[in-house]
Amino acid sequence: MSKVRVGIIGAGRWGPNLIRNFNTDAGSVVMAVADTSIARLNIIKDKYPDVKVTESAHEVLTSPQIDAIVISTPTATHYDLTKEALKNNKHVFVEKPLATKVEECEELVELAKNTNKVLFVGHIFVYNAGIQTVKKYIQSGELGNIHYIHATRTNLGPIRTDVNSLWDLATHDVSIFNFWFDSEPTKVSALGGGFLNSQIEDVVFATYTYPKNILANIHVSWLNPKKVREIVVVGEKKMLVWDDMDIQNPIRLYDKKVVVDKPDDAVADTFVAFRSSIYEGDTTIPKIQLNEPLSAECSSFLKAIKNPSTSLSTGKEGTQVVKAILAANASLKERGKEIHL
Ligand SMILES: NC(=O)c1ccc[n+]([C@@H]2O[C@H](COP(=O)([O-])OP(=O)(O)OC[C@H]3O[C@@H](n4cnc5c(N)ncnc54)[C@H](O)[C@@H]3O)[C@@H](O)[C@H]2O)c1
Numbered sequence: 001m002s003k004v005r006v007g008i009i010g011a012g013r014w015g016p017n018l019i020r021n022f023n024t025d026a027g028s029v030v031m032a033v034a035d036t037s038i039a040r041l042n043i044i045k046d047k048y049p050d051v052k053v054t055e056s057a058h059e060v061l062t063s064p065q066i067d068a069i070v071i072s073t074p075t076a077t078h079y080d081l082t083k084e085a086l087k088n089n090k091h092v093f094v095e096k097p098l099a100t101k102v103e104e105c106e107e108l109v110e111l112a113k114n115t116n117k118v119l120f121v122g123h124i125f126v127y128n129a130g131i132q133t134v135k136k137y138i139q140s141g142e143l144g145n146i147h148y149i150h151a152t153r154t155n156l157g158p159i160r161t162d163v164n165s166l167w168d169l170a171t172h173d174v175s176i177f178n179f180w181f182d183s184e185p186t187k188v189s190a191l192g193g194g195f196l197n198s199q200i201e202d203v204v205f206a207t208y209t210y211p212k213n214i215l216a217n218i219h220v221s222w223l224n225p226k227k228v229r230e231i232v233v234v235g236e237k238k239m240l241v242w243d244d245m246d247i248q249n250p251i252r253l254y255d256k257k258v259v260v261d262k263p264d265d266a267v268a269d270t271f272v273a274f275r276s277s278i279y280e281g282d283t284t285i286p287k288i289q290l291n292e293p294l295s296a297e298c299s300s301f302l303k304a305i306k307n308p309s310t311s312l313s314t315g316k317e318g319t320q321v322v323k324a325i326l327a328a329n330a331s332l333k334e335r336g337k338e339i340h341l
Contacts, residue, residue, distance in 0.1 A: 004028040004302055007060035007090075009081055010073035011035040011044050013158065014095065018070050019044065019051075021298040028068075028302055034060045061085050068118075068305065071095060074162045079104040086111045086119070093301045095122040096171045097325060098318030105319035112315055118308055120301045121318030123175035127296040129288050130242050130250035134233065135180050137253070143235025144257075148215040149177065151231045154224035164192070164201040166328050169220035174324045175317065176231070177208065177216050184320050185210050189338045190331040195223060206328045251288065255281030 006022045008015060011033050022028045032052040033044050041053040054060065061069060061084045069085040071078060071094040079099040085092045086108065098121045099105050112119035125131050137143055151173040160168050178184055185208035192201035203221035210216055229244035239254045261275040297313075304311035323341060331339045 004091075004305055005031045005065060005067045006070055007032045007034070007063060007066040007068070008070045008072065009034045009057045009060060010071060010095075011040045012037075012072070015040075015072040016044070016047075017294055018072055018093075018298065019048065021295050022070065023048065023051075025295070025298055025302060027299065031066055032060045032063065057081060058084070061090065062088050066090060068093065068301070070301075072122075075100060075167055076162060079108065082108050082119070083111065086115050086117055089115055089117060091118040091120070091301075091305050093120045093122060093298075094318075096124075096175070096318070097121075097167060097322050098315065099322060100167075100326075102319060102323050102326065105315065105322050109315035109319060118301070118304045118311065119315035119318075120304055120311055121313045121315065121321075122297065123172070123179075123313040123317060123321065124293050124297050125172050125176045126179045126312045126317075127291075127300055128244070128293040129291045129296075130244065131176055131179070133251060133286060133288050134231075134240065134242050137238075137240060138180050138233070138235075142238060142253075143233060143240065144237030145212065145235060146214045147234045147236060148217065149231060149233050150217045150219075151176070152219045152228045154219065154221045155227040156225060157222050159196060159202070159222050161197065161200065164194075164204065164329070165220040165222055166190070166192070166201065166204050166206065166325050166332070169222070170204060170206060170218050170328065171321055171325055173216075173218045173220070173231070174208070174321050175313070177210065178317065178320055178324070179312065181210050181214065183211050185216065185324050185327075185341055187338050187340045188324065188328045188331055189336050190328040191336045192332050201332060204328070204332065206331070208324065208328075247290070249285045249288075250290075251286050253284045253286060255279075255283070 006028050023030045034054050034057040068091040071081050082094045153169045188208045190206035192204035194201050202223040206218045208216045231242045233240050241252050259277050327339045327341050
């Protein structure tokens with residue numbers, strides 16, 4: 001089977017990880033890398049002398065020697081680069097977010113359909129083994145009905161100047177929630193603060209509502225002393241914590257719940273009418289076949305080129321995430337006003 005010939009646009013902080021993975025995957029070979037920065041290209045040239053480097057993204061996007069384009073440039077460039085790649089009949093892996101407007105996303109989805117090419121969005125966490133295990137717990141009913149979720153994604157840096165922390169970080173959490181619930185949020189309310197630059201929110205607290213009234217709260221920030229990548233899921237039967245910083249044991253499943261002893265028609269206005277007891281069973285640490293999510297994601301893109309139905313992060317999922325982030329941004333502008341999606 002011939003290898004997929006890949007061209008990569010953008011070799012900044014994240015691009016080299018993609019270059020490494022597509023260079024080591026048995027199904028692909030990196031043919032060329034484009035970046036507008038010569039300094040970045042020199043670093044790539046030193047490490048991969050056989051890979052062609054160029055300052056011209058156009059040269060890579062139009063090269064007949066390339067089957068698939070991987071885009072890892074700043075958010076504002078995603079739409080134009082993806083469009084040019086699809087128009088040149090290339091399969092596309094574009095880093096999150098897909099674009100910055102829903103209309104742009106929809107246009108790209110349509111273009112991919114018309115050119116019969118794969119449009120794959122870099123929502124890396126849906127390829128994370130821990131996140132996939134949590135989905136099984138949620139969907140099997142092990143946790144019971146989900147009451148609420150709380151996601152924390154904080155660190156000191158890296159500070160972005162092109163997009164706020166919603167675009168940069170909350171895209172991950174929204175993609176995870178949409179994947180877990182196989183649905184999109186119905187409304188959101190968000191507050192945030194731009195402390196380093198008043199125009200760009202360094203911290204955002206966004207509360208989405210999903211179908212069945214599930215509350216999904218997100219705290220994102222690059223202005224925080226502690227690196228946290230954690231999601232707490234509280235169900236009526238069990239609760240769990242997914243901690244991406246715990247490399248060996250990212251999930252803890254708590255057999256804990258509150259049992260309320262109250263007849264359905266009782267009014268809970270007295271201590272007697274409302275009695276609750278705490279149930280505390282075992283805490284289990286499920287064994288997870290750990291993977292490198294980025295490697296799984298890159299392989300999944302290559303697999304999708306052969307069989308598009310296998311992709312977990314198509315243009316459709318990418319569009320849904322952009323819709324949810326735009327709604328949270330609209331709420332931010334109106335100081336937390338509830339925005340319906
Ligand atoms: N999946 C993840 O976990 C993850 C992590 C980090 C970043 N990202 C995503 O990756 C993308 C890149 O992020 P980054 O942190 O590497 O940003 P970065 O600013 O460090 O790097 C972007 C690079 O793109 C180059 N560039 C800009 N415009 C270009 C153009 N038109 N043609 C060619 N090169 C161009 C810049 O010179 C720079 O080297 C973003 O979309 C970001 O959201 C994803």
